[in-house]
Amino acid sequence: MYWNSTRKKWSLRRQGRVAAHATSLALRGCTFHIQPGAQARVRSSGKKEVHAWIRGEVVADHQHLIRVLDGNEIIYNPVTCDSFLLITHRDGQEVRRSPILKAAWVIFFPNGKVRTAQVHNTAKERV
Numbered sequence: 566m567y568w569n570s571t572r573k574k575w576s577l578r579r580q581g582r583v584a585a586h587a588t589s590l591a592l593r594g595c596t597f598h599i600q601p602g603a604q605a606r607v608r609s610s611g612k613k614e615v616h617a618w619i620r621g622e623v624v625a626d627h628q629h630l631i632r633v634l635d636g637n638e639i640i641y642n643p644v645t646c647d648s649f650l651l652i653t654h655r656d657g658q659e660v661r662r663s664p665i666l667k668a669a670w671v672i673f674f675p676n677g678k679v680r681t682a683q684v685h686n687t688a689k690e691r692v
Contacts, residue, residue, distance in 0.1 A: 567618040568677045575673045588675040592621030595668045597649040607643045617641050619671055637681040
């Protein structure tokens with residue numbers, strides 16, 4: 566998965582090709598990937614290039630399963646970051662930025678934001 570800044574949607578790749586676009590999506594068993602050579606080209610040229618993505622298993626019916634945990638935003642900026650970063654907030658204030666390589670669940674929102682999530686599997690725990 567990666568944010569398509571032209572379409573303002575998430576692009577889902579399968580076997581190296583874009584298979585679909587989505588406004589929101591959930592993945593489980595996620596790993597975070599950055600191609601260092603492409604990242605260096607982006608930094609030196611200033612031109613956009615897909616070189617970072619999150620890989621995981623697509624959860625088709627995710628809306629009723631997921632409650633987002635407040636303060637666990639994931640960011641990546643090729644100019645300022647060497648890796649994806651997990652931003653932790655407490656009482657509305659950023660308290661920590663730490664590299665993230667894996668996550669159990671990741672939610673992709675229509676505004677291009679990405680967050681980790683906690684999943685509840687029973688109907689009475691639906692949010």
